[in-house]
Amino acid sequence: MPSLERSRKRWRHLDNVLGRTGPFTDETFVPGLETIQALERNKILFAPLLSRDCLSPNVWKNTIDVSNLNRQFLFREADIGKPKAVVAANFVKKRVGGVKITPYYGAIQDKDEDYYMQFQQVICGLDSIEARRWINATLVNMVDPDNIESLKPLIDGGTEGFKGQSRVILPTLSSCIECQLDMHAPRAAVPLCTLATIPRQPEHCIEWANVIAWEEERKGDTLDTDDPEHITWLYQKALKRAMDFNISGVTYSLTQGVVKNIIPAIASTNAIIAASCCNEAFKIATNTNPYLSNYMMYSGDDSVYTYTFEHERKADCPVCGNLIKDLWVDGSWTLSEFIEWMKEQPDTQGLKRPSLSKSGKSLYIQVSGLEEQTRPNLDKKLSELVSEGEEVVVSDQALPVDLRFNFIFKK
């Protein structure tokens, strides 16, 4: 280990802030050695590189693709195809001597609480809501009121084009990602009948190729959106359909964008949001200044604009409130209609294979064996299955905790 004398010379700028009190510092701030050592001991989990596929078995997709090179400064052309976590860790270790980095290349939900307990903070820049909700609920569930060490601040960042946001979450103490789900409205889905019979936009033709034509003509083939042959096939199908309906605008690039749900991303926005997250982590770790409480929205497409505010906790948050939430439903819906409806609601979006039960009784359980037994319930009306005010529990692989709802029938 290098002597403290030598290693601190490098940090001359930083030490001014660590060694001096400022007008906004908290009274508990101790300038000097103690803070420096606290910073050096800090162990942070960065979960920035996991893609939307991290919740599926396809973890191999977390490797470097050529389209990452326009914004990710830790990767070079020679790294294409290698695991992101490993390349990034090696590069940072080379540039910043004295930092210890352990790459973990795999799915976040394979790790248990003991794994997360070793860190002081978690910073994440995940690109899917499911992954965010998972890590959020895990950290909320870990909090043990008798052990302050069990509370791990979660700092989350995300970008889209010239816009982004960063937020600081103190699990159980401040508004959590689940409380803030309304900040991510789900994209309106195009009705299937539009795709099947009355397409009007190039996107409709592409979705048709993706959802209907593939299923009809290449059943059994698993669609791989990273396979150029597959994208080309969809593109040609979509193009043909567009020509049949006199619709213009189907291109290869649009096909890729629709099928892979590509979100534009640039280096500068990522720099802003990543640095903002690290700035908050630094302030939390060192207490050198107050940290963000608790949400900053950044927008750079029309001048520069930030909206910094405190997002309030939701008393009925299914994760950190752990309360039962009232759910207004139509009793004449069938259970299967209800499940489809649920998948489009802001609070329950992204459900994959939800299972429902009430007071120990299975309503519909998506586990082989049980699925067949409970399938007949799908066509039954909600009012036949559940009575007014009864508690229904929803569980799903996309949810780390079960959601509890009180069913109230719309009059």
Added chain:
Amino acid sequence: METTLPAPPHIQGPSSKEKKYDRQLRLWAASGQASLEDAHVLLVQAGPSAVGIEALKNLILPGVGQYTIVDPCEVMEEDAGVNFFVEEDCVGQPRAKVSCEMLQELNPDVKGRYIAQPVEALLRDPEFLSPYTLILLVSPISSLALKTIATYAWEQHVPLFHIHSLGFYSHFTVCLPPSFPVVETHPDPTTTTDLRLTNPWPELSALAKEKTDGLERMNDHDHGHVPCVLLLLHYLEAWKQKNDGRVPATYREKQDFRKAVERGARIYNAEGGEENYEEAAKAVLKSLNPTTLSRHLREIFQAKECTTLTKDSPRFWVIASAIKTFESRHHVLPLPGSVPDMKAKSADYIRLQNVYKAKARRDAAEVLATVRAQEQALGRTDNPISEAEVENFCKEAAFVRLFRGEPLQVVSIDGNGNPIVGHEEPGSECSDGLKSIRLALEDTESLMPLYITFLAYDVFTNRDVPLDSDPAGASTLLHPAPGHADSSVHGDEHKLLRIALSILSHWYTGDSSEIGSRISDFVREIVRFGGGDLHNISALTGGMVAQEAIKVITRQYVPADNTVVFDGIRSKVWVFRRTAGMFRRR
């Protein structure tokens, strides 16, 4: 049975460049990328901050054409603590060289150069700045270099960014040329639809009449598929007949009209309602507003560049003038021609879309004819403006913006080291710039007090060496930073506060005690930094600078006009317009 299918048409997949830049081409398209690749960015720095290097990183990754780093310093150990693009074993080497090479690794498509000399010496060559299309100037920098570069940039219309990142704070000013128009501002598509429902042209009215003929007698399927735009035109026609030819104008009238539309929907059908009617009802409040010219467009039409075209007028002004002619003739802008998606049968929607597109093409053709006539009159037919450019301008017309740059003024100092700035005279009208400063100072959310503290910092460190002196190096041109040593903290706080309050007194004549106490907090925090850079803040600021540079280079999106201040403690940005009047002594 096997059938032989014709071979699929040959599909040109994306090129390797399109693959690499896919995520950004979706934002600024091939045209923006071409502008980026034509750019040559100059970074001038002499201080410890990595903010300029961080900005360059975000320009090199997306493929800026060339960059040049001018930096006289050698790598010191402390650089490795703030700058990701140096390594500890490079101590003693020229910092410009080390950073240039490490940045170059990011993208082999980009050409990087460095000059490891003080910029003051390089500026003696009057041609030195001529290769560069955008300049990033990072503080602390001598006022000699700042003044010379700012004058050049203003005279040669080269965009200049002046950037300072210090501890948890930063700011930068974007100095644009005197006239900087942006056509592709990328407004939010949901707020910009122009359907002309209140003043339809004959073809659109005819289509509405045809497609809503016998509406009440239609079968449920047809009734539920009449496009909402045509439904609205149908119900508007009925409304006009009852209301002396007027369209619903007030909020109340629009509510009544919406109810009239809703009453037309069939609810006793299988779906229990009709989506096209729901869309129509939803569109009433925002689609029935008469189209008015934006303030920005009025300014463009009134600009002297627009009213007096010359042989050498930039293309922007020739087209703007033709659109002005169109507008004065028809009292509307050329139709953009896009139609949002709506519930409809495919063929009906495509027909509707074609009616809009055809009208947009006719309008653009009329504008083009005016442009051609102007080219004739001005004797510039040898290099005609392309049809595509005119069409594109017509499509974007309502959201075109014009920015008026300001030369970058610096705070000068009198013989006693006191700042000289523009000032407000009690009782008299002050300039617009100062008026907005005064309002900003009274707004407790504004970061104007922080900006004043930054200006005071420049005065504090500036030695104001005369232009004709012999610059030996940046270090001799600047005083040490306030708070550079623990022993100097107290004295430096006093001195910096005195300078800041002196600037404040020029700009604000009212009771300034509350503003003064905010400034005092910023002064203490800034002295605490001791001139030091925090990598997180310089990385964040470098990201903002790069976003703005990309907007300026591609002439797309809306640039910040013109000064951005960032507070990394409260995580907030404040944008205001820095004017020459703030610095000009009367």
